[in-house]
Amino acid sequence: MSAEAARPLLVVGAGIAGVTTALEAAEAGQEVVLVEREPSIGGRVLKNHQYFPKLCPPSCGMEINGRRLSKSPFVQVLTRSEVTAAEKSDGGWRVRLRRKAEHVTQACTACGDCTKACPVRVPDPFNLGLGTVPAIRIPHVDAWPRRHVMSREACPPGCRACADACKVPGAIALDAKDRDEELLVSAIVVATGWTPYPIEKLGELGGGVLPDVIANVHMERLAAPSGPTGGKIVRPSDGAPPKRVAFVQCAGSRDVKHLPYCSAVCCLASAKQALYVKEQLPEADVAVYYIDRRTPGRNESMLARAEAAGVRFVKGKVGKVAQGSGGALSLRVEDVEKGRVLDAEADLVVLATGMVPAGNGALPVPVPRDGDGFALDDRASRVFAAGVARRPEDVAASVRDATGAAARAMAAGRSV
C-alpha cells in the first residue's frame, strides 16, 4: 500500500482514537504522521483510573499501543506539535506544523535529575490542576514518549538549575525556539477528542462555587494511584473521606440550556466511580441521581455490579446543590414524571458532566461540523473524523470508529 500512497496520512490528536487510527494504518504499511499537542500520548483515557465495564487500568492497553508505536517503522509521532495551516494540494493536503520549542530534547533519559533541581512548582496539568508539580518533570507515570517536559513560561529569569543538573549531553536546551515544518499528506484524520463541559457553567449545581462539588473527570484523578491524593478519595474542602457521595447525572447534558445531547458515557462513568467509592469506603452511602440509566450492551452488567455493591440509583434530576449545615451539601432532586421533590444531603457531590467536542475553531483544517460541534467526514476533501471529535462515545466505540476511519482515510489516499 505504501507505494500507492507515498504521502503520509496525517492524524491529528494522539488520544485513544488518534493512536488507534495511526497504528491500524501504520501496521498495514501506510506511512503515518501522528501529531499531538501535549507532551505525551494517551489524551483523556490515561487520566481515567479504570475503564468500564472491566474495571481495568487504561495503561494496560496503552502499554501495548506505546510498544506498537515504538516498533512500527511506518509511524512518526510528533508531540508538542500543532497544525497551524492546511491547504488542499493535489487531492491531498499541504499542512504546516508548529513544533513547540524542544526545551527537553529526545536525548533526555528521564533520569529525573532536573526535576530534583527545579525550584519552581506549577499546577499539575495532568491532574487537571489538582496539586502541583515541578516546572520540569515527566508528564505522568505512563508518559510515552518517556521524556521530561518543561513549563518554560514558569521559569524564573536566568534560572539554569535543570540545565546545570542534567548530565546528559544535549538533553536540555533552554534557548530552544518554536519551529515550523511543512508536510504533504494524503488525507487527514481529525481525532481531537473532547473537553469536559465546564462545571463553572453549572453554578446552580454548585459547580465552581462549592469546593466539594467536583466533576467526574476529577473523581478519576482522585481514585487513580497516580493522582494528586495517591488514589485516596477525599473531599477537597478538608481532605476527609466522604461518608455520603452523590452523583448527579446529566449535569449539563440532555439539557437545551447546556448540551442538548446525551454524552453517552456519563451513566457508566458514574456507576464505575460509585464502585471506586464503595471499594475504598464500603460504609459510605453512595447515590446516583438519574433521568435514564443508559448502560447499553454488555455494559448493562455495570448496573447490577453497582447495585450489588450497595449503590443506590435514584430516579430524579438534581436541580440545585447548596451548602447545607455542618459542612454538608444539600441537594434538591426533582422527579418530574411523578411530580415530586426530594431533599438529600451529601459530603461530596460528583457532577457527571458531558463531553464537548474539542478542536472547534482552533483547527485550521476545514472540517464540516454538525449543530453540536461534532466533526463529520468530508470524503471529497479527504478529511475524516474519529473518536469523540466525531460523536460522543466510550473508549470501545472510539477504538472501533478510529479503526474504520483508518480504512476510509487510507482508501481516499490511495488515489493521490
Add this chain to the structure above:
Amino acid sequence: MERVGVFLCTGCDIGASLDAGKLEGVAKEGGAIHFQSSACLCSGEGLSALRGAAEAGTVDGVVIAGCSQRHKVEEFRFDPSKVQVERVALREQVAWTHPPGHEDTQALAEDLLRMGIVRAQKMIPAKRLEEEIARTVLVVGGGLAGLEAARAAAGLGHSVVLVEKSGALGGHLAGVREVVPDSPPYGALHPSPVPELVRAVQGDAGIRVLLGTKLLRVSGQPGQFRVELEGPGGKEELRAGAIVQATGARPYDASKLGHLGRGSSPDVITAAELEPMLAKRELSRPSDGKRPGRIVFIQCAGSRDAAHLPYCSSECCGTTLRQVMAVHQAWPEVECAVLYRDLRAPGQLEHFYRAVQEQSGVMLARGTVKGVAPAGDRLKVKLEDSLLGENVEIDADLVVLATGMVPNSADGEAIRQLRDAKMRIERNESETQVKLNTELAQSLAHHEGTEILNLAYRQGPDLPTLAYGFPDSHYICFPYETRRTGIYAAGALRAPMDPAQAAEDGCGAAMKASQLIASLGRGETVHPRAGDFACADFFLQRCTACKRCTEECPFGSIDEDAKGTPQYNPFRCRRCGICMGACPERIISYADYSVDAVAGMIKAIEVPEEFDEKPRILALLCENDAYPALDDAAMKRATWNSWVRVIPVRCLGAVNLVWINESLSRGIDGVILIGCKKGGDYQCHYIKGSELAHKRLENMQETLTRLQLEADRVRVVELARNELSRIPALFDEFAGKLEELGPNPLKGF
C-alpha cells in the same frame, strides 16, 4: 550469537552505584568478546561506538547494560537479521532501587549481567517467512456490517468475496425504509443506507457476491485460507487471506415471552414483525386486519432480564423510536405508547428522542410491564410503578415487543467439546467414560449443527466466545482481535449495536483484514506483537504427542495429525510462547526466546552458600503489565529486596515449569510469577496465559512435595498494570515467607 559484546552505560546513577571494573570482569568471564563503558550510551560518542562495533561486525550480539527494554527503543534498534540485542536493566532494577555501593547491589548487577550475556549468546537470528499471501478478503454475511466491510476492503485494494446464506443482501434492514439518524438532521428519520450500499457492492468489479451460499470448510491459515463453499451453482474452492465474519444477530425468541402476552393474541407482535407493515405502509392488526387505534410498544422484551438476555440489546430503544415516528408520520391518528424501564437514546440520538416526544399522540412512560392479556377484541397492558400510578392498565389494539438480539455466533470451543465427547462415547473405553461423556454430550447438544465458519481447526470450527455468545476479544482496547488470527468479527455478531455502529464496525474489521494481509506479506505477525517474525520452532523428533500445546494455544494455531503430533501454523501464531510454556519435552522454541535461553539465565544466577545467609529469589514477570509496572516503580525510586532476580517473560503462560524446577534444584530459595489478571474480566493480553500459569502451578505442587520442598516456595500473583506500588511489598513479603521456611534444602547439591 557467537560474538557478544557488552556495552555498559554508567549514566543515570549506574556508575555511582556499581563497580564498573568488576562488571567488566563479569562480562569477560561470561564470554563477552568486547566490553565498552560509556557515560551516556544512548547518545553521542557512546551510541556511535556501539553502532560502529555492530556495523563493523565486531559483535553480532549486543548486551546493553543500562536502562530497561522499554526505554530508548529507537536508539538501540538494530537490524534483527544481523544483530541481536539484549537489554539488562541495571538502571531500573539495580541503581535506582537498591543502595549504591552495597555488596548485595553489586551482586545483583553482576547476576543480571551474566543472565543477559547468556541470553544474547543463546539467541539465533530469525528468518522472515516469505510465502505467497492471498489478498482476497472473505466476508461472511451480507447484512449492513458485511456490506460495509466488503466495500471498505475493496476500497483498500482487495478483491472481496461476499458470502450470504440467504437469497438477498441487506440482512434485517433489507425491508426497512428508514433508519434513525446518525448525521444531521438529527430530529428526522433518514432513508436506509442499505439499498445504495447493496447497489454499490453489486456494482463493484472487485467484489464477488455469492448468494444462497454457505461455507463447507475453511482450512489452512491466515494469508492462505482454503475456503470450500457450496452455493446454487454447486461447490467451489477459493483462497482468502483474511475473513470478516459479519453474521449479525437474530431477534430473541419471542415464544419465550409469554409473560408479555406473546401467544395469547395474534395482536402481540415483535418489532421485526411490524417492519413489513411500515415498509408497505399497511398497518393492520393480525387478528382482524383493522388499523389499530393505539399501539403499545414494550421495551426490553427479553433484554436486561436475568431469565432471558442479561444484557441490553442496545438498538431496541432506537428501533422503537424510529417505528413510532414512522407510524406517526404515516397515520397521525394512531396513538403510540412506549413503556420503558430506561429510555436509552445515547449520544446524539437524544435529539431524535426529543423529536419523537414532541409528536402529539405519542406517550412515553416509565414502568414495569406486569402482563399483557386479551380483553374483548383489545389487549390490556398491566403496568406497575409508573408515573401513571402504582398499578395501571392501558388498553391497546396492537402490542409491539421490542425484542432484543442474540448473536448469530457458534461457540467453537463448545462444539469441539461436543465432538470430543461423542468420539469418546464411540470409542467405548470404559463404562464411566461413556457415562461421563454421554452427560457432557447431552449438556452440549444444543451446539449440534450450529457451525458457521466450519474451520478445520483442532480447537473447534468457530470463534471462541466470551460471554452471552459474543466472540472473545479484548473488547475495550482491541475489539477486533478475536482468538482466531485473521478472522475478524464485525457488527451485531460482535456486540449489541445499532445499524450505524454495525456499518462502522464492518469498516473497522475490513481495516484489520487488510492490515493482516499486509503484515503477513512482510513476514510479520499481528497484534499484540506486531512486527515480530520469529516463529515457534518444533523439534518434532522428541514430541510425545501429549497434545498440551494443541489444546492450550489460545489462538488455535496448532492442529494435530492422526497420531496427535502438532501441526503448527505460523500465520495463526501470535508469538506469545504459551505452547513453549506448555511443552513438557521442551521441544518448542523461538529464535529470540526459548526454554534453553531462560534456563541458561537461571543457571547464570550465582547462588550463595547457605551459611552466607543471602537467599535468592527468581521473579518471572509478564512483560505486558507486571514488568512495565516494575519499571514505573523504579522510576518512582521504590526500593525492593535485593535477593530478587527478575526475568521478563512474554506471558505467564510462556513460563515453562522446567525453569522453576531448575531454579529450585539449583538452590534458589523461591520463585514468584507475576502476571496479568485472569478470569471473566481478564487483562491477560494472550487471554488464557495467566489462567494457564495458575493451573500449571497448581499441578506442580505434587512435584514440589516429591522434592521435599514447601509449596510456598513458588507463588503466582496477579497484578494490574497500574499497581506498581504493590510490587516492593510483594517481593518483601515473599522474601519474609522464605526466611520463615529457611534456606532451600537443595542448596549446594
